[in-house]
Amino acid sequence: MAANSFTRMNIFVTGGAGYIGSICTEALLGAGHAVTVYDDLSEGHRSAVDPRARFVLGRPDEPGNILDAVKEARPDAVMHFAANALVGESMTNPKKYFHNNVANGLKLLDAAVECGVKKFVFSSTCATYGPPDRLPMTEDLPQCPINPYGESKLMFERMLQWYQRIYGLEFVAFRYFNAAGASERFGEHHRIETHLIPNVLRVALDQKPHCEIYGTDYPTPDGTCVRDYIHILDLAQAHMLGLAPGRQGFYNLGNGDGYSVREVVRMCEKVTGKTIPTVEKPRRPGDPPRLVAAAEKAVRELGWQPKHPRLEDIVATAWAWHEKHPNGYPD
Numbered sequence: 001m002a003a004n005s006f007t008r009m010n011i012f013v014t015g016g017a018g019y020i021g022s023i024c025t026e027a028l029l030g031a032g033h034a035v036t037v038y039d040d041l042s043e044g045h046r047s048a049v050d051p052r053a054r055f056v057l058g059r060p061d062e063p064g065n066i067l068d069a070v071k072e073a074r075p076d077a078v079m080h081f082a083a084n085a086l087v088g089e090s091m092t093n094p095k096k097y098f099h100n101n102v103a104n105g106l107k108l109l110d111a112a113v114e115c116g117v118k119k120f121v122f123s124s125t126c127a128t129y130g131p132p133d134r135l136p137m138t139e140d141l142p143q144c145p146i147n148p149y150g151e152s153k154l155m156f157e158r159m160l161q162w163y164q165r166i167y168g169l170e171f172v173a174f175r176y177f178n179a180a181g182a183s184e185r186f187g188e189h190h191r192i193e194t195h196l197i198p199n200v201l202r203v204a205l206d207q208k209p210h211c212e213i214y215g216t217d218y219p220t221p222d223g224t225c226v227r228d229y230i231h232i233l234d235l236a237q238a239h240m241l242g243l244a245p246g247r248q249g250f251y252n253l254g255n256g257d258g259y260s261v262r263e264v265v266r267m268c269e270k271v272t273g274k275t276i277p278t279v280e281k282p283r284r285p286g287d288p289p290r291l292v293a294a295a296e297k298a299v300r301e302l303g304w305q306p307k308h309p310r311l312e313d314i315v316a317t318a319w320a321w322h323e324k325h326p327n328g329y330p331d
């Protein structure tokens with residue numbers, strides 16, 4: 001979108017009190033859009049919601065609640081971040097994942113169609129692919145998820161395609177790799193933290209004695225899993241580009257660089273100046289050895305240009321936020 005053709009939009013952000021939703025909300029408001037955040041605070045934090053946004057405490061299990069909220073907000077676009085997103089939990093409690101990520105998501109989709117929403121932007125995930133048979137991973141790889149979390153996200157992707165085809169709901173679905181880093185004000189505070197960087201930084205903050213490395217015998221250069229980390233502000237930029245009329249489809253969001261668990265730990269040591277003790281554990285079921293994105297499609301079609309691709313910058317912004325907020329958000 002050219003700078004002089006900015007159109008102020010009214011955007012309904014589900015999950016805007018969570019990690020990614022809160023920072024995308026901040027970016028949307030910073031760009032001049034109006035935002036309604038709808039969040040049930042099951043995982044998110046009220047204080048993570050930018051005060052410039054209108055906040056609606058969601059009650060997704062109450063009939064009509066999401067429809068009423070969308071009707072009242074009358075948004076041009078919906079950004080749907082709300083979901084349960086713990087792979088391990090989905091293996092023991094799949095119904096939570098299908099109920100929330102699929103059934104509650106469907107209510108939102110219906111509300112969007114009923115209210116004439118022009119654009120739907122969805123947080124999907126590389127977990128929809130399953131273990132890839134080639135790297136880097138392009139959008140056309142087969143999608144064979146190996147856990148209910150990935151399956152629930154894939155089901156939502158499929159619903160989106162049918163809603164687009166039959167109801168004309170234009171959508172962009174972003175398949176994130178590993179979101180990381182922070183803005184100056186907002187950062188990553190999951191109530192149950194499974195992500196590597198915040199867990200390593202908790203060791204640097206003396207809140208944990210060591211960080212665990214799950215699997216050291218993978219077919220990777222140092223035996224530990226390799227992942228692709230993407231800065232949260234670059235992710236937010238992609239979401240804003242996805243809002244432009246006519247933009248449509250599935251896009252990977254990653255940097256195309258893979259870092260092993262040991263490389264991330266070493267980078268955290270460099271950035272924090274602290275020694276991070278590690279304890280080696282067996283592999284976790286369902287962890288593919290390497291997940292690395294090919295994100296050229298987003299660059300080519302959306303004009304996406306990641307500004308913070310270096311792992312050092314990603315870790316540095318996360319560390320700055322965690323040092324300022326050692327206990328995360330107060331609520």
Ligand SMILES: NC(=O)c1ccc[n+]([C@@H]2O[C@H](COP(=O)([O-])OP(=O)(O)OC[C@H]3O[C@@H](n4cnc5c(N)ncnc54)[C@H](O)[C@@H]3O)[C@@H](O)[C@H]2O)c1
Pocket residue numbers: 014015016017018019020021038039040041042043044045058060080081082083084085100104123124125126175176177178179180189190
């Ligand atoms: N964090 C990552 O690296 C990553 C990677 C791939 C995909 N994703 C996807 O991105 C999205 C955001 O992830 P996150 O890390 O910010 O998670 P998060 O848990 O921090 O945020 C999710 C938010 O949604 C809210 N929520 C959940 N169900 C709701 C419902 N039915 N109604 C209203 N609010 C509800 C929670 O309270 C929380 O604030 C998720 O959809 C996740 O699947 C995240």
